[in-house]
Amino acid sequence: xxxxxxxxxxxxxxxxxxxxxxxxxxxxxxxxxxxxxxxxxxxxxxxxxxxxxxxxxxxxxxxxxxxxxxxxxxxxxxxxxxxxxxxxxxxxxxxxxxxxxxxxxxxxxxxxxxxxxxxxxxxxxxxxxxxxxxxxxxxxxxxxxxxxxxxxxxxxxxxxxxxxxxxxxxxxxxxxxxxxxxxxxxxxxxxxxxxxxxxxxxxxxxxxxxxxxxxxxxxxxxxxxxxxxxxxxxxxxxxxxxxxxxxxxxxxxxxxxxxxxxxxxxxxxxxxxxxxxxxxxxxxxxxxxxxxxxxxxxxxxxxx
Amino acid sequence: xxxxxxxxxxxxxxxxxxxxxxxxxxxxxxxxxxxxxxxxxxxxxxxxxxxxxxxxxxxxxxxxxxxxxxxxxxxxxxxxxxxxxxxxxxxxxxxxxxxxxxxxxxxxxxxxxxxxxxxxxxxxxxxxxxxxxxxxxxxxxxxxxxxxxxxxxxxxxxxxxxxxxxxxxxxxxxxxxxxxxxxxxxxxxxxxxxxxxxxxxxxxxxxxxxxxxxxxxxxxxxxxxxxxxxxxxxxxxxxxxxx
Numbered sequence: 001x002x003x004x005x006x007x008x009x010x011x012x013x014x015x016x017x018x019x020x021x022x023x024x025x026x027x028x029x030x031x032x033x034x035x036x037x038x039x040x041x042x043x044x045x046x047x048x049x050x051x052x053x054x055x056x057x058x059x060x061x062x063x064x065x066x067x068x069x070x071x072x073x074x075x076x077x078x079x080x081x082x083x084x085x086x087x088x089x090x091x092x093x094x095x096x097x098x099x100x101x102x103x104x105x106x107x108x109x110x111x112x113x114x115x116x117x118x119x120x121x122x123x124x125x126x127x128x129x130x131x132x133x134x135x136x137x138x139x140x141x142x143x144x145x146x147x148x149x150x151x152x153x154x155x156x157x158x159x160x161x162x163x164x165x166x167x168x169x170x171x172x173x174x175x176x177x178x179x180x181x182x183x184x185x186x187x188x189x190x191x192x193x194x195x196x197x198x199x200x201x202x203x204x205x206x207x208x209x210x211x212x213x214x215x216x217x218x219x220x221x222x223x224x225x226x227x228x229x230x231x232x233x234x235x236x237x238x239x240x241x242x243x244x245x246x247x248x249x250x251x252x253x254x255x256x257x258x259x260x261x262x263x264x265x266x267x268x269x270x271x272x273x274x275x276x277x278x279x280x281x282x283x284x285x286x287x288x289x290x291x292x293x294x295x296x297x298x299x300x301x302x303x304x
Numbered sequence: 305x306x307x308x309x310x311x312x313x314x315x316x317x318x319x320x321x322x323x324x325x326x327x328x329x330x331x332x333x334x335x336x337x338x339x340x341x342x343x344x345x346x347x348x349x350x351x352x353x354x355x356x357x358x359x360x361x362x363x364x365x366x367x368x369x370x371x372x373x374x375x376x377x378x379x380x381x382x383x384x385x386x387x388x389x390x391x392x393x394x395x396x397x398x399x400x401x402x403x404x405x406x407x408x409x410x411x412x413x414x415x416x417x418x419x420x421x422x423x424x425x426x427x428x429x430x431x432x433x434x435x436x437x438x439x440x441x442x443x444x445x446x447x448x449x450x451x452x453x454x455x456x457x458x459x460x461x462x463x464x465x466x467x468x469x470x471x472x473x474x475x476x477x478x479x480x481x482x483x484x485x486x487x488x489x490x491x492x493x494x495x496x497x498x499x500x501x502x503x504x505x506x507x508x509x510x511x512x513x514x515x516x517x518x519x520x521x522x523x524x525x526x527x528x529x530x531x532x533x534x535x536x537x538x539x540x541x542x543x544x545x546x547x
Binding site (some may be wrong): 023024025026030031033034046054055058059060061062063064065066067068070072075219220268270271272273274275 | 305307344348349350351374390510511512513514516517518519520521522523524525530535
């Protein structure tokens with residue numbers, strides 16, 4: 001059987017739906033040393049803010065059953081340095097439109113960062129993270145109410161013509177209403193889920209393992225939560241969904257697409273197996289054949 | 305960095321809670337002493353970063369301490385079993401940086417990388433001396449191995465049960481050196497940097513996500529900017545460390 005893995009995300013065709021998730025792939029170079037990253041559908045680069053950020057104190061990482069907590073706290077060199085240093089370097093090893101991941105602490109900051117990244121030709125999509133659980137006074141606080149999510153969406157919509165994807169938090173009571181609010185304000189897509197807020201405690205020290213106390217839970221353990229939320233959002237909106245949460249295999253990609261995802265991000269798996277995305281992409285045609293899928297785009301939302 | 309499956313050739317306890325494991329497989333990705341490997345252990349999500357003690361064309365020797373369930377599981381593994389490992393991680397020590405008389409200091413489970421470094425310094429014709437610090441006699445590793453290399457090897461134990469009573473800095477008297485290399489607990493590294501007039505290199509430890517620079521889980525601030533312990537370290541120059 002001749003299989004076709006192409007999908008179209010917000011008007012841009014991708015060779016396959018596999019996208020390394022922001023924060024697990026840096027700006028691509030570490031992985032480009034290991035394999036040709038042009039096999040990827042695209043990738044979402046390290047969450048970028050207006051100003052440089054060191055992030056949280058260490059320890060920033062704690063292991064969990066089938067996953068991990070992270071509280072990196074959006075360490076990045078700031079948007080100007082990303083544009084001046086990181087993107088030209090990236091252009092040497094990645095030749096497809098890239099997904100720019102943007103975070104912020106105020107509406108003005110989101111606007112400024114999005115505006116600057118919109119002017120960059122190699123940026124295909126802008127993924128606005130209103131769901132980082134590891135920063136205080138920003139990030140997730142924009143993604144936990146429909147009104148705040150709508151406000152940020154409206155504000156950044158006004159400054160970019162690039163496809164605009166809003167990345168949502170699972171740490172909410174009604175994900176569908178937040179997705180709908182973003183859609184109503186002009187979002188071109190929704191990506192979900194960011195990490196689940198969690199905590200682990202050191203039994204000897206009787207203190208949280210993470211210096212930030214709480215962190216975001218990712219990894220295979222959270223996949224059922226992600227599949228459920230993608231399924232719910234698919235019922236609520238007409239714009240495409242980028243599904244993520246614990247995806248580690250080609251089977252997981254197909255499961256996420258059946259729930260309603262047009263494209264699929266792979267996060268924590270990259271950290272444990274640096275070849276995870278390459279292996280998933282190579283495996284996809286075989287798994288499609290196994291499940292009698294000729295065109296991958298045909299199965300989007302097929303579980304409904 | 306390469307990823308591969310490595311066969312356990314031996315795995316034996318050599319001190320209290322400390323195991324020596326020899327792994328067979330491709331070692332071509334190892335470029336410097338002080339680098340580490342990252343081991344996937346069945347049943348645990350994240351890999352375990354362990355420093356390389358020594359290596360040759362076909363084998364890697366590591367020493368590890370059982371501190372949690374992952375390393376406990378690793379200690380139970382037998383010769384013949386295979387492990388998925390990322391090899392050749394981190395920058396490692398620079399054996400070229402020192403003169404003829406480098407000082408090597410290992411603290412506890414920070415001792416292993418000093419052994420591979422010592423062998424390479426000797427091969428370069430240099431004359432290293434070694435100080436190893438432990439909590440107690442039952443924790444001492446590789447004293448004989450260093451002595452077999454023919455280098456002056458001093459031991460310090462906190463309780464005085466072996467060698468000099470106290471810390472490694474108490475065992476430095478009369479030693480002449482032009483540079484130092486160290487790996488061990490942060491208070492030891494700090495005290496050593498304060499106690500030495502020469503330049504040197506110190507190897508740090510941090511909880512890691514990936515081990516190869518992707519996740520920013522182990523970043524520290526240095527005088528030369530932010531550095532990822534896994535990728536830009538684990539070895540930092542004395543002059544750049546912010547204590």
